Amino acid sequence: MHTRRWVTYAKLITLFCFLVGALMLTWQAAAQNSESTNVAASDKSALVLTTEGAIGPATKDYVERGLRTAREQGSEVMIVALDTPGGLVDTTRDMIREMLNADIPVAMYVSPSGARAASAGTYLLYGSHVAAMAPATHLGSATPVQMGGGGLPGTGEGGDTEPTEDSESKESENGADTQQSDGSSAMERKVLEDAVSFIRSLAERHGRNADWAEDAVRNAVNLTASGALENNVIDIVASDIDGLLTHMDGMTVVMERGERTLNTTDLRIERFDPDWRTEVLSLITNPNVAYFLMIIGFYGLIFELSSPGSLFPGTIGVISLLLALFAFQVLPINYAGLALILVGLALMVGEALMPSFGVLGVGGIAAFVLGSVMLMDAEYLAISLPMIGGVALVSGGLILWTLTRFMTLRRRPAHTGAEQLEGAYAKVLEDFDDEGHVRLHGERWNATTNAPVKKGDEVKVLRLEGLTLYVTPP
Numbered sequence: 018m019h020t021r022r023w024v025t026y027a028k029l030i031t032l033f034c035f036l037v038g039a040l041m042l043t044w045q046a047a048a049q050n051s052e053s054t055n056v057a058a059s060d061k062s063a064l065v066l067t068t069e070g071a072i073g074p075a076t077k078d079y080v081e082r083g084l085r086t087a088r089e090q091g092s093e094v095m096i097v098a099l100d101t102p103g104g105l106v107d108t109t110r111d112m113i114r115e116m117l118n119a120d121i122p123v124a125m126y127v128s129p130s131g132a133r134a135a136s137a138g139t140y141l142l143y144g145s146h147v148a149a150m151a152p153a154t155h156l157g158s159a160t161p162v163q164m165g166g167g168g169l170p171g172t173g174e175g176g177d178t179e180p181t182e183d184s185e186s187k188e189s190e191n192g193a194d195t196q197q198s199d200g201s202s203a204m205e206r207k208v209l210e211d212a213v214s215f216i217r218s219l220a221e222r223h224g225r226n227a228d229w230a231e232d233a234v235r236n237a238v239n240l241t242a243s244g245a246l247e248n249n250v251i252d253i254v255a256s257d258i259d260g261l262l263t264h265m266d267g268m269t270v271v272m273e274r275g276e277r278t279l280n281t282t283d284l285r286i287e288r289f290d291p292d293w294r295t296e297v298l299s300l301i302t303n304p305n306v307a308y309f310l311m312i313i314g315f316y317g318l319i320f321e322l323s324s325p326g327s328l329f330p331g332t333i334g335v336i337s338l339l340l341a342l343f344a345f346q347v348l349p350i351n352y353a354g355l356a357l358i359l360v361g362l363a364l365m366v367g368e369a370l371m372p373s374f375g376v377l378g379v380g381g382i383a384a385f386v387l388g389s390v391m392l393m394d395a396e397y398l399a400i401s402l403p404m405i406g407g408v409a410l411v412s413g414g415l416i417l418w419t420l421t422r423f424m425t426l427r428r429r430p431a432h433t434g435a436e437q438l439e440g441a442y443a444k445v446l447e448d449f450d451d452e453g454h455v456r457l458h459g460e461r462w463n464a465t466t467n468a469p470v471k472k473g474d475e476v477k478v479l480r481l482e483g484l485t486l487y488v489t490p491p
Contacts, residue, residue: 062285063262064092072104072137074347075299077112083289087121093284094147094265096124096258103136105349106161106212113144113219122146122270122279126261127154127242136160139233142251143219146270147279149253149261150242156250157239159230161212209235223271226250258286304393304400307344312408314338315362350393357388365412378416382409438481443488445474455488462486 064087068076080097087095116123124147127134134142134156142148142156150156212234220227226249232238245251252268255261262281269278291299300306317334324330345355364381371377389405443455443462448471455464455476463485470476476488 061091061093062287063258063281064090064095064287064289065098065258066095066289067098067291069100070102070299072101072109072112072141073299074105074108074302075295076104077108078298079291079295080112081115084115084119084121084123086289088119090287092121092287093281094122094124094262094279095119096126096261097141097145098126098128099134099138099141100127100129100132101134101136101138101141103138103158105137107349109137109140110215113140116144116146117222118273120272120274122272122277124149124261124265126255126258127151127156128257130154135239139230140216140219143216143223143225143230146223146272147253147265147268148223148225148251149255149264150245150251151256152242152254154242155239156245157233158237159212159216159233160235160237161208224249225252262286301340302344302347304348305404307341307348308389308392308400308404310337310344311341311358312362314341315359319366348393351391354388354391354393357384358392359388361385361388365416368416378413382413382416385409385412438478438486441478442475442491443478443486445470445472445476447472455486457486464488466490 064083066080066083068079070076083095083097086092123145125134125142125145126149127138127142128151130151130153132151132154134150134154135158137159139156139159213231216230216234217227219225220230229238229240229248229250240248240250242251242254246254253261253264255264262284265279266281267278269276301310314334314337317330317332317337319334321328321331321334361381361384364377364384366381368376368378368381386405386409389400389408390402393400438457441457443457443464445464446454446456446461448469449464449466450469452463452465453470455462457478464476464487465485466476466488468490470488470490475491477491479487479489481487
C-alpha cells in the first residue's frame with residue numbers, strides 16, 4: 018500500500034512537470050510568432066544580442082538562434098555586445114564559422130565601458146564582419162591554453178621535447194624575461210601555429226592587422242579601444258549602439274557571397290536577450306553544476322539500489338545523471354579524470370557497504386580528488402577546488418562514521434546466535450547432578466553441569482555444543 022502511494026505521487030509529479038514544460042514551449046512559440054508578425058509589417062531593424070562571461074555551449078546556442086531570428090525578421094545587421102574573459106576553442110571556431118557563412122552581417126561590439134574581449138573574444142572580433150569597441154575596453158591575450166595540465170604553449174610544462182642549447186643561448190643573449198612562445202613541445206607548437214594561422218586568415222579576410230593578431234596569440238599582448246583603432250585591429254570605436262549604427266552606415270563588408278554595403282540609418286533596434294533556454298543551458302553546462310549533478314546522480318542510484326522502492330532517490334538520481342552526461346557531452350572533459358571519479362565513488366560506496374578498515378575508503382577519496390582535478394582544466398572551465406574539497410571531506414566523514422560505527426558494533430555483545438547464549442543465566446527445571454533440563458529465554462534446553470544443582474537455581478551457560486548447554490552454578 019505504501020509503495021503504491023509513492024508510485025501515484027511520482028506519476029503526479031511527472032505529469033505536472035510535463036504540463037509545465039508544454040505550457041512554456043507553447044508560450045514561447047506564440048511569443049515568437051507574434052514577434053515575427055509584428056516585425057514583418059515594420060521597417061528593417063538591427064538585432065542586438067548580449068553575451069557575458071566565458072564562451073561556451075550556451076553562448077554558441079544563443080548566437081545561432083540570434084542569427085536565425087535575424088534572418089527570419091530580415092534584419093539589416095546583427096550586433097553582439099561582447100564582454101568575455103575567453104572560452105572554449107571548439108565553441109569559438111563554431112561561432113566564427115556560423116558568422117562567416119551567415120547572410121546577415123554580424124558586428125561584434127565590446128561593450129559597455131570596462132568590458133573586454135580577451136582570448137576567445139579576440140578571435141570573435143577578428144571573425145566578425147564589423148569589429149567595434151566602446152571606450153575604456155580592451156582586447157588581446159589570445160594565446161591558446163592546452164588541456165591536460167600542459168600549461169600555456171611555450172611554458173615548457175608537460176612537453177615531450179626539451180629546448181635546444183642554441184635557443185637557450187639565444188634567449189640568454191637577448192636578455193629575454195620570458196620563454197619564447199614557439200613552445201617547448203611538439204603538441205604545444207602545433208596548437209599555437211594552428212591558432213596563429215586561424216587568426217591571420219580571419220584578419221586577411223576582413224582587411225585587419227594580421228601581424229598584431231599573431232603577436233596577440235604568440236605573446237599575449239593587449240590593446241585598448243583607441244590603440245586597436247589606430248592599429249587597424251578594429252573598425253569602429255563607439256560609445257553606444259546608436260553611435261555604432263551611425264559609424265557602420267555606408268561601410269563595405271566581406272560576406273560569403275561577395276561584398277556588401279551596409280545601410281544602417283534609421284534602423285529600429287530589436288533586443289534579443291538571453292531567454293530561459295539560454296539560462297538553463299548556461300547553468301547545466303557550468304562545470305561546477307555538472308560536477309555536482311554527477312555526484313547527486315551517482316549517489317541517488319546507489320540509494321535506490323540499496324533500498325528498492327524508495328523511488329525519489331532513483332528518480333532524482335537518473336535525472337541528475339542524464340543532465341550531467343549532457344553537460345559532459347558539450348564540455349571538454351578529460352575521460353581519464355572521469356574514470357578516476359567513478360572508480361573513487363565506487364570504492365567509497367564499497368567501503369560503506371563492505372568495511373575494509375579504510376583501505377577502500379582512502380583509495381576511493383584519493384582517486385576521487387585526483388579525477389576531479391583532472392576532469393576539466395580548460396581555461397575558465399576548471400572545477401572549483403573548494404567544491405572538490407567539500408565533497409571529499411563529506412565523503413571522508415561518512416567513511417569515518419562507518420568505520421567508527423563498525424568498530425562499536427564489534428565491541429558490543431552478541432544479541433543472536435550461539436555467541437549470545439554464552440554467559441547467559443538459565444533456570445534449573447529439576448534437580449540433577451550430571452544431566453537435566455534448564456529454561457533459557459523461555460525455551461527448554463538439555464543441560465550438563467559439573468556440580469549438583471537444585472530446582473529453581475540459576476546457572477551460568479559456559480558454552481553450547483549441538484543442542485546441549487554446558488552450565489555451572491554461579
